[in-house]
Amino acid sequence: MNNISSENIIEIKGIKKCFDAFVAVEDFNLEVKKGEFVTFLGPSGCGKTTMLRMIAGFELPTEGHILLNGKDISSLPPNKRPINTVFQRYALFPHLNVFENIAFGLKMKIVEVTYKNKNGDTIIRKEKLSRTVIREKVKRALEIVDLEGFEKRDISTLSGGQQQRIAIARAIVNEPEILLLDEPLGALDLKMRKEMQLELKSMHEKLGITFIYVTHDQEEALTMSDKVVVMSDGMIQQVGTPEAIYNEPNNVFVADFIGESNIFDGKMYGNKMVHFCGAEFTCMDDLPVGSDVDVVVRPEDVEMTTMEKGQIKGTVRSVIFKGMHYEIAVQSGDNEILIKSTKSAVIGELIGLNIEPDGIHVIHSQTNINVY
Numbered sequence: 001m002n003n004i005s006s007e008n009i010i011e012i013k014g015i016k017k018c019f020d021a022f023v024a025v026e027d028f029n030l031e032v033k034k035g036e037f038v039t040f041l042g043p044s045g046c047g048k049t050t051m052l053r054m055i056a057g058f059e060l061p062t063e064g065h066i067l068l069n070g071k072d073i074s075s076l077p078p079n080k081r082p083i084n085t086v087f088q089r090y091a092l093f094p095h096l097n098v099f100e101n102i103a104f105g106l107k108m109k110i111v112e113v114t115y116k117n118k119n120g121d122t123i124i125r126k127e128k129l130s131r132t133v134i135r136e137k138v139k140r141a142l143e144i145v146d147l148e149g150f151e152k153r154d155i156s157t158l159s160g161g162q163q164q165r166i167a168i169a170r171a172i173v174n175e176p177e178i179l180l181l182d183e184p185l186g187a188l189d190l191k192m193r194k195e196m197q198l199e200l201k202s203m204h205e206k207l208g209i210t211f212i213y214v215t216h217d218q219e220e221a222l223t224m225s226d227k228v229v230v231m232s233d234g235m236i237q238q239v240g241t242p243e244a245i246y247n248e249p250n251n252v253f254v255a256d257f258i259g260e261s262n263i264f265d266g267k268m269y270g271n272k273m274v275h276f277c278g279a280e281f282t283c284m285d286d287l288p289v290g291s292d293v294d295v296v297v298r299p300e301d302v303e304m305t306t307m308e309k310g311q312i313k314g315t316v317r318s319v320i321f322k323g324m325h326y327e328i329a330v331q332s333g334d335n336e337i338l339i340k341s342t343k344s345a346v347i348g349e350l351i352g353l354n355i356e357p358d359g360i361h362v363i364h365s366q367t368n369i370n371v372y
Ligand code: ATP
Pocket: 019, 022, 024, 042, 043, 044, 045, 046, 047, 048, 049, 050, 051, 216
């Protein structure tokens, strides 16, 4: 099921955030569609959380605007935004049980109820939510996070994964338009993380609301997102689908950060022809002849063959069995080439390597702008 609308729910325009003289986020422009699962991905300290906190309203931008459904909310306090946040540390109340934790915000909530009196006049009264409504909403939130019947459990009796699901239930119970998730799986072990990744994706589909997710884990970002925003040093490096980010990296930073890449120095020497690792290759990219380029090749796109048949010739330096494949390092002149292959190799063996044109991505060295 795909719940993504063509309408933008969030527009981020020219955001800059400084802490004194330090620039944490700069020139940040992004559109998020209603129902999208968007992930901010980047190394520690690149400004992901700061950007998320500005969307939540916990930080104010130094420059720029954040629009929600077309209205500027840049200076609106957090509790006036239809946005909730789930943090890595679940921040549950340990002395309250599951029901009370989830219902906490609902009990505080005041809603406007419209009545007709005996004379037929319309009367608007401010009321708290009824206990029945609260019970129903908590039940539904627990169903979404797959913890039906957990209402009476003490928080201390729950596993880390269950506590995180309760934190998510609490964040969705008052039906926000946007859920922000700041490294919500960071405290879980690897197996639980993988399970929760799939569950979060299914929760996103069930809820149909917009998720903005922060992680430094590229696999997590690629697994869950409709759109990935790759960041470094407070700036966006690339925005795209997981496939586009992986297959068509915009620059060397993205190529290096997403998955594993071989990055070689190269030079264009003809129409869609590039020279690197001592050999000449046909590529898909058309850059001016003579341009210095960075050549990005994924390890799974390098094919091993006999030395005679290979465009590149080299010596096998290491072979590591990884379960589904072998990770093989080959030395060719000054270049070390990483290969992922289902075939093994012998250390010290002289072999040949070939790369098909669609496995070669060429990025202009000076501008770092590619030509996809
Ligand atoms: P991580 O993955 O480690 O959480 P991040 O990408 O989310 O990193 P931020 O937490 O947004 O990074 O921080 C970006 C930069 O801004 C960091 O250098 C951080 O030290 C700095 N920073 C964040 N909040 C403040 C603050 N309140 N005062 C001063 N500097 C801050």
